[in-house]
Each structure stands twice: as structure tokens, then as C-alpha cells.
Amino acid sequence: MKVHTLYTTQYLPLSPEKAWEFLSNPANLKVITPDHMGFQIVDGADRPMYAGQIIQYKVSPFPGIRTNWVTEIAHVQTGSYFVDEQRFGPYTLWHHKHFIKKDGDGVLMEDIIHYKLPLGFLGRLMNTLVVRKKLKGIFEYRRKKLEELFPPKI
Numbered sequence: 001m002k003v004h005t006l007y008t009t010q011y012l013p014l015s016p017e018k019a020w021e022f023l024s025n026p027a028n029l030k031v032i033t034p035d036h037m038g039f040q041i042v043d044g045a046d047r048p049m050y051a052g053q054i055i056q057y058k059v060s061p062f063p064g065i066r067t068n069w070v071t072e073i074a075h076v077q078t079g080s081y082f083v084d085e086q087r088f089g090p091y092t093l094w095h096h097k098h099f100i101k102k103d104g105d106g107v108l109m110e111d112i113i114h115y116k117l118p119l120g121f122l123g124r125l126m127n128t129l130v131v132r133k134k135l136k137g138i139f140e141y142r143r144k145k146l147e148e149l150f151p152p153k154i
Helices: 016-023 120-149
Strands: 006-012 041-045 054-062 065-077 081-088 093-103 108-116
Touching: 006 120, 016 093, 016 108, 054 120
Parallel strands: none
Antiparallel strands: 006 108, 041 054, 054 065, 065 081, 081 093, 093 108
């Protein structure tokens, strides 16, 4: 069994409160997801984030392939971190930790994703050839979008 890890960090020139307000709002996930993913929230994002919240999405990981994705907000420490876990979707395991830490005049946003693909050897091969690069591209898009939304203070 191979569990993969993706780790990213990003500085945002925001107060911890403003960062939390934006990043913990499930509706903002669409804003920071590439358009080509066809990301659509179907249900569950109509309240502020809370532990136990179920959020349903539709997403197109590859052109012509549309799938349902259901996540649960498993843990929340308001202002500090939250964890989303896949309950139904394309991964055998998806566990995504989002941390927000005060850093000077802004915050350091840290993401740690543990994921596993189905299909054993074929899934590991797909991760090497396609999936890991695609995930990195999604998080790079997010990095650029957040820089655009929250430019450095001059």
C-alpha cells in the first residue's frame, strides 16, 4: 500500500482572521480551483465550516470525465486549521490538512495532503505519470490565484 504526500506552503499578507474567513469558506474553493476542472459545489457549503460538515462537488479531473466527490470536514480548530477527508470520490484515501499560522504581518498557509489511488500498481503508475503532476498544477494555480486576490502590501 502506497500513500502519497503532497506538501505546500504559501505566505499571505493577511491577518489570521481574514485568512481564516476566506480559506475556511467552502464556497471559495471554486475561486481558487482551475476552470478546466469544472469544479461545482452541489451541496453542503451553505454554512460556515464545522466538524462533520459534508460537502458534495462535481469535478472533471480529465477532459470528458466528470465525477462526484464528497468530503467531510473532519476537524476544525477555528482560526488555526481544518481537515477535509474524502468520503466518496476518485481516491482510495484523501486526507487534507490546512494550517494557518501567524507569520510577521501575514500568515503562513500550509497544506499537507495524504492520498492513495485505487488499482494497486496501475494507480501508483498513474500517480507517477499523471496525477501527482496534475495535483501540483492545481496547487500552483491556487498559489497564483491567491497572490492575485491578496497581493503583497507595498
